Amino acid sequence: MTTQLDCIRLDKWLWAARFYKTRSLAAAAITGGKVHVNNQRSKAGKEIRVGAIITLSKDNLRWEITVTALSSQRRAAKDAALLYSESPESITKRQAQRAIEREQRELVPFSLRCYKPNKKERRLIHQFKQK
Numbered sequence: 001m002t003t004q005l006d007c008i009r010l011d012k013w014l015w016a017a018r019f020y021k022t023r024s025l026a027a028a029a030i031t032g033g034k035v036h037v038n039n040q041r042s043k044a045g046k047e048i049r050v051g052a053i054i055t056l057s058k059d060n061l062r063w064e065i066t067v068t069a070l071s072s073q074r075r076a077a078k079d080a081a082l083l084y085s086e087s088p089e090s091i092t093k094r095q096a097q098r099a100i101e102r103e104q105r106e107l108v109p110f111s112l113r114c115y116k117p118n119k120k121e122r123r124l125i126h127q128f129k130q131k
Contacts, residue, residue, distance in 0.1 A: 005070040010037065010054075011044040016071045018080040019056060019063075034058065054084075062088035063095055 008016075011026040016037070019053040021105055027044035036055040037046060048054070048067055056063040065084040074080070117125065 005072065007047040007049045008070045008072055009044065010035070010042060010046045010048050013048055013067070013070065013083070014056075016046060016074050016080065017083045018074070018077055019058065029056075029058065060101070061094050062090065063094065 011023050011030060014020050014026040015023045016031075018022050020029065026035075027105045030042065030044045030046075032056045033041055036042065037048060038053050039055065048070075050067055050070060052067045054063075054065050056065065056068065064087045066087070067083065071080075071083055
């Protein structure tokens with residue numbers, strides 16, 4: 001038995017659309033000002049309807065999406081992608097940002113990106129800090 005939803009909580013929709021792994025992460029992003037509905041800051045309990053424009057900032061990337069369907073259940077990723085449509089400008093901006101980040105990552109040598117000092121170097125660091 002399926003029922004047609006008229007509106008749904010914002011945090012629940014973001015979770016169902018697979019932007020966040022849990023509703024609590026979605027609610028934290030909303031209260032942190034990372035999610036705007038119709039260009040206005042909102043609360044996690046805000047009821048959204050089909051046609052609402054959501055601006056979402058996550059991992060230094062920005063989405064501008066329009067709600068096309070409502071779902072209160074989390075489904076497969078291909079089904080979740082049907083819940084929204086993204087503007088072409090948003091797609092191009094996000095792809096450009098990813099390309100810039102990729103280029104910047106290539107400029108820094110791998111050994112410097114994820115470097116953890118060994119035991120001898122940690123001792124030297126501790127000695128330096130004590131002086």
